Amino acid sequence: GAGVSQSPSNKVTEKGKDVELRCDPISGHTALYWYRQSLGQGLEFLIYFQGNSAPDKSGLPSDRFSAERTGGSVSTLTIQRTQQEDSAVYLCASSLGGQPNEKLFFGSGTQLSVL
Amino acid sequence: AQSVTQLDSQVPVFEEAPVELRCNYSSSVSVYLFWYVQYPNQGLQLLLKYLSGSTLVESINGFEAEFNKSQTSFHLRKPSVHISDTAEYFCAVSEGGKLIFGQGTELSVKP
Numbered sequence: 001g002a003g004v005s006q007s008p009s010n011k012v013t014e015k016g017k018d019v020e021l022r023c024d025p026i027s028g029h030t031a032l033y034w035y036r037q038s039l040g041q042g043l044e045f046l047i048y049f050q051g052n053s054a055p056d057k058s059g060l061p062s063d064r065f066s067a068e069r070t071g072g073s074v075s076t077l078t079i080q081r082t083q084q085e086d087s088a089v090y091l092c093a094s095s096l097g098g099q100p101n102e103k104l105f106f107g108s109g110t111q112l113s114v115l
Numbered sequence: 116a117q118s119v120t121q122l123d124s125q126v127p128v129f130e131e132a133p134v135e136l137r138c139n140y141s142s143s144v145s146v147y148l149f150w151y152v153q154y155p156n157q158g159l160q161l162l163l164k165y166l167s168g169s170t171l172v173e174s175i176n177g178f179e180a181e182f183n184k185s186q187t188s189f190h191l192r193k194p195s196v197h198i199s200d201t202a203e204y205f206c207a208v209s210e211g212g213k214l215i216f217g218q219g220t221e222l223s224v225k226p
Contacts, residue, residue: 042218100209
């Protein structure tokens, strides 16, 4: 596609429910990233996929958070038993080769609200 | 692990005034440094980056940033801002294949 696509754009859920957030990276991009943007917290790294390598999960805040990337393309971020502190904008980004000097292309994000 | 500190969460300035947005990173080893910008109701996009070579890098819309290894800084400057520069600016440093971002600085340009 033309850019990184995320769905849904907005998600309202009740505390304790599970949610799934989807990311379609730019076609041909081998690297995919998830970040979380909260007020006053900036952009917090969550997880990074590069090709067929094991993902870098070092930023996931708890074991309620998980992500997978199927077929080296689409990724799903799952949050189980959501808490109010999970409310944030979840951003997905992709890059061509995952090299440290490359530009990241960001999606518009999913605004998650946990009531 | 790398970390990035943006000392100013909000910077209000008048149009045509100069501005500096400060950024410091934690490590003095070789790094790549970036500034990303998020205009109102838009996604994050790359503003400029330092990879190697000249320590001064420029963007197409008049911003510049200077890599200072001894001070581990990468401050962003513009000599004369426009209303259209109102946005949130994020400094970032590479760590392996991922970017570590700062907390962001909200630049508000007033007429």
